[in-house]
Amino acid sequence: MLLKKLEMYGFKSFADRIEIEFDKGITAIVGPNGSGKSNVADAIRWVLGEQSAKSLRGNKMEDIIFSGTQQRKPLGFAEVSLTLDNSDHALPVDFTEVTITRRLFRSGESEYYINRSSCRLKDIVELFMDTGVGKEGYSIIGQGRIEEILSTQPENRRLVFEEAA
Amino acid sequence: MLLKKLEMYGFKSFADRIEIEFDKGITAIVGPNGSGKSNVADAIRWVLGEQSAKSLRGNKMEDIIFSGTQQRKPLGFAEVSLTLDNSDHALPVDFTEVTITRRLFRSGESEYYINRSSCRLKDIVELFMDTGVGKEGYSIIGQGRIEEILSTQPENRRLVFEEAA
Amino acid sequence: MEKKFKEEFGIINKHFSRVFAQLFGGGRAELVLEDPDNVLTSGIEIVAQPPGKKLQSISLLSGGEKALTAISILFAILEHKPAPFCVLDEIDAALDESNVQSFGKYLRKFSEKTQFVLITHRRGTMESSDVLYGVAMEEKGVSRMVSVRLEDDIAS
Amino acid sequence: MEKKFKEEFGIINKHFSRVFAQLFGGGRAELVLEDPDNVLTSGIEIVAQPPGKKLQSISLLSGGEKALTAISILFAILEHKPAPFCVLDEIDAALDESNVQSFGKYLRKFSEKTQFVLITHRRGTMESSDVLYGVAMEEKGVSRMVSVRLEDDIAS
Numbered sequence: 066m067l068l069k070k071l072e073m074y075g076f077k078s079f080a081d082r083i084e085i086e087f088d089k090g091i092t093a094i095v096g097p098n099g100s101g102k103s104n105v106a107d108a109i110r111w112v113l114g115e116q117s118a119k120s121l122r123g124n125k126m127e128d129i130i131f132s133g134t135q136q137r138k139p140l141g142f143a144e145v146s147l148t149l150d151n152s153d154h155a156l157p158v159d160f161t162e163v164t165i166t167r168r169l170f171r172s173g174e175s176e177y178y179i180n181r182s183s184c185r186l187k188d189i190v191e192l193f194m195d196t197g198v199g200k201e202g203y204s205i206i207g208q209g210r211i212e213e214i215l216s217t218q219p220e221n222r223r224l225v226f227e228e229a230a
Numbered sequence: 231m232l233l234k235k236l237e238m239y240g241f242k243s244f245a246d247r248i249e250i251e252f253d254k255g256i257t258a259i260v261g262p263n264g265s266g267k268s269n270v271a272d273a274i275r276w277v278l279g280e281q282s283a284k285s286l287r288g289n290k291m292e293d294i295i296f297s298g299t300q301q302r303k304p305l306g307f308a309e310v311s312l313t314l315d316n317s318d319h320a321l322p323v324d325f326t327e328v329t330i331t332r333r334l335f336r337s338g339e340s341e342y343y344i345n346r347s348s349c350r351l352k353d354i355v356e357l358f359m360d361t362g363v364g365k366e367g368y369s370i371i372g373q374g375r376i377e378e379i380l381s382t383q384p385e386n387r388r389l390v391f392e393e394a395a
Numbered sequence: 396m397e398k399k400f401k402e403e404f405g406i407i408n409k410h411f412s413r414v415f416a417q418l419f420g421g422g423r424a425e426l427v428l429e430d431p432d433n434v435l436t437s438g439i440e441i442v443a444q445p446p447g448k449k450l451q452s453i454s455l456l457s458g459g460e461k462a463l464t465a466i467s468i469l470f471a472i473l474e475h476k477p478a479p480f481c482v483l484d485e486i487d488a489a490l491d492e493s494n495v496q497s498f499g500k501y502l503r504k505f506s507e508k509t510q511f512v513l514i515t516h517r518r519g520t521m522e523s524s525d526v527l528y529g530v531a532m533e534e535k536g537v538s539r540m541v542s543v544r545l546e547d548d549i550a551s
Numbered sequence: 552m553e554k555k556f557k558e559e560f561g562i563i564n565k566h567f568s569r570v571f572a573q574l575f576g577g578g579r580a581e582l583v584l585e586d587p588d589n590v591l592t593s594g595i596e597i598v599a600q601p602p603g604k605k606l607q608s609i610s611l612l613s614g615g616e617k618a619l620t621a622i623s624i625l626f627a628i629l630e631h632k633p634a635p636f637c638v639l640d641e642i643d644a645a646l647d648e649s650n651v652q653s654f655g656k657y658l659r660k661f662s663e664k665t666q667f668v669l670i671t672h673r674r675g676t677m678e679s680s681d682v683l684y685g686v687a688m689e690e691k692g693v694s695r696m697v698s699v700r701l702e703d704d705i706a707s
């Protein structure tokens with residue numbers, strides 16, 4: 066499985082439609098403080114099914130929708146699509162390319178798609194189970210969070226290893 | 231009040247006697263990871279009367295005594311002296327120069343001095359009370375601790391301002 | 396008692412708004428008492444709006460923006476209750492190059508009345524300093540002081 | 552169940568020791584079960600000794616040493632349970648220039664089997680990457696992607 070493309074519209078500070086293409090190897094995202102780098106990581110986390118607003122630095126899930134600036138009005142919804150190369154069929158579907166899409170409206174309504182077929186959030190979460198990506202595993206480390214691996218609570222540390230093992 | 235000189239012997243990684251002179255203005259301490267920069271800050275905190283081993287990143291106070299390396303034996307005590315210019319008499323003593331010294335032996339015995347006169351820890355702590363230095367106030371910010379000022383607990387934040395106000 | 400707290404709170408708040416705008420090159424920030432009728436037990440909310448952005452919870456701010464906001468509060472407190480000297484250990488770690496410059500500029504002004512000892516890896520902060528001391532561990536596990544110059548390969 | 556945990560624990564431990572020594576250029580580290588007789592409920596202690604130093608509690612390690620130790624554990628876990636891709640947000644923040652180089656070298660090797668997206672301010676990490684994407688906010692509060700090159704003033 067490989068990341069191919071991330072598309073965002075209305076997600077946090079990405080008010081205009083944005084597309085980022087990924088290649089094999091190492092992609093570095095750079096820019097000034099507050100420019101939106103961590104928001105890119107949040108978008109990936111969110112489209113993979115993150116349900117905790119706190120994990121996305123918000124208080125409620127609505128916080129991830131572009132809230133406007135002094136020059137622009139807020140938007141009514143946020144949408145993120147992640148396209149993956151599935152040639153190795155790590156994702157348990159027939160497609161060699163998989164696009165997952167998540168949309169959230171200010172009304173609170175949500176929409177989810179796998180290759181343009183409407184689905185539920187749990188379908189997306191289950192799709193990635195056992196692939197090492199998403200909530201289980203260590204594939205996404207947020208800013209300021211790396212030292213938590215050394216957590217002073219041996220009990221917490223145990224859980225870490227239970228997930229890994 | 232101005233810092234004039236810091237002397238250390240056997241404090242954490244400072245196995246050999248070290249002297250650092252300070253001038254007015256801004257002094258920057260630089261060096262590689264693990265070289266001992268934060269240990270300098272710990273030494274200042276300790277000689278001013280810090281009683282919590284945890285605030286010095288240790289588990290017990292004995293942890294601040296040089297514990298040896300693969301080439302050197304541990305030392306039997308740690309000693310830090312801080313010399314200050316007291317021309318403005320911010321410190322409530324007659325001296326225009328004040329040197330405070332703290333010594334800790336592995337046995338657990340401690341010694342304290344103000345200008346070479348033996349005293350108790352509380353004498354040092356009281357000397358700095360109302361000067362804006364030490365446990366009260368914001369004169370020492372440890373590594374990784376700056377964001378705590380934004381503490382998510384409004385109650386904690388209140389305490390911050392009660393100290394400042 | 397309550398009156399005194401309200402006064403001091405107001406003063407620190409003024410400093411905070413000013414320092415924030417200076418470090419961020421604009422924007423606004425303030426401290427808000429959650430329960431203005433019970434000043435002595437009220438929590439304090441921090442409101443911060445970088446230039447051009449909309450007012451949001453500080454949790455949504457970026458790592459660097461949070462650090463610079465915290466630094467603004469620190470300086471506000473020090474403006475109100477000055478310390479003769481201040482030891483700051485890598486408080487510039489999350490700042491980008493431009494914010495490191497603003498921070499350094501502010502420190503230089505502040506250092507006229509406060510002595511600073513800064514532990515840093517940042518070139519910009521080193522350039523803002525009056526004296527550099529290097530700590531080295533040529534013998535493993537044993538620290539010693541060495542002389543350093545800005546040209547040495549010491550900064551990130 | 553217990554047997555399986557002990558096996559996996561042993562494997563991750565081997566990886567941790569190896570990665571630590573590689574990133575630190577020596578030294579040793581291991582994970583220790585606090586209660587070996589009750590493996591399934593036992594806490595796990597981390598023991599880490601940078602080269603030449605004496606074994607001490609990880610709380611006494613420096614900020615950069617702790618970060619590099621945490622990175623070693625992360626890679627140990629990923630060696631054992633590979634993820635197809637990994638998003639790492641500024642995990643190199645506390646590392647000095649030399650450790651940033653070791654980290655970059657290790658990532659390049661690892662990236663043969665894992666795709667990485669790194670958010671970073673560090674020049675060394677950018678130099679270890681295959682592609683750079685810039686995020687800019689020319690219009691305040693609105694992010695957009697821009698092309699960047701290493702020569703631009705983007706790194707610290």
Ligand SMILES: Nc1ncnc2c1ncn2[C@@H]1O[C@H](COP(=O)(O)OP(=O)(O)OP(=O)(O)O)[C@@H](O)[C@H]1O
Nearest residue numbers: 077098099100101102103104130131132457458459
């Ligand atoms: N819903 C939203 N609408 C508009 N802007 C938002 C929204 N959520 C967050 N932001 C803005 O996004 C910015 C934070 O972006 P981000 O955390 O990605 O920065 P960053 O590039 O990672 O910076 P740093 O280098 O400091 O970590 C903040 O200024 C915040 O106000």
Ligand SMILES: Nc1ncnc2c1ncn2[C@@H]1O[C@H](COP(=O)(O)OP(=O)(O)OP(=O)(O)O)[C@@H](O)[C@H]1O
Nearest residue numbers: 242263264265266267268269295296297613614615
């Ligand atoms: N009692 C002690 N005896 C010997 N060495 C000690 C003792 N206490 C701490 N150390 C060592 O001091 C080193 C940490 O030093 P310090 O925290 O000052 O580093 P630093 O220069 O601030 O690094 P960084 O840039 O990573 O923050 C550690 O390697 C630790 O093992």
Ligand SMILES: [Mg+2]
Nearest residue numbers: 103208457458
């Ligand atoms: Mg960020």
Ligand SMILES: [Mg+2]
Nearest residue numbers: 268373613614
């Ligand atoms: Mg340090």
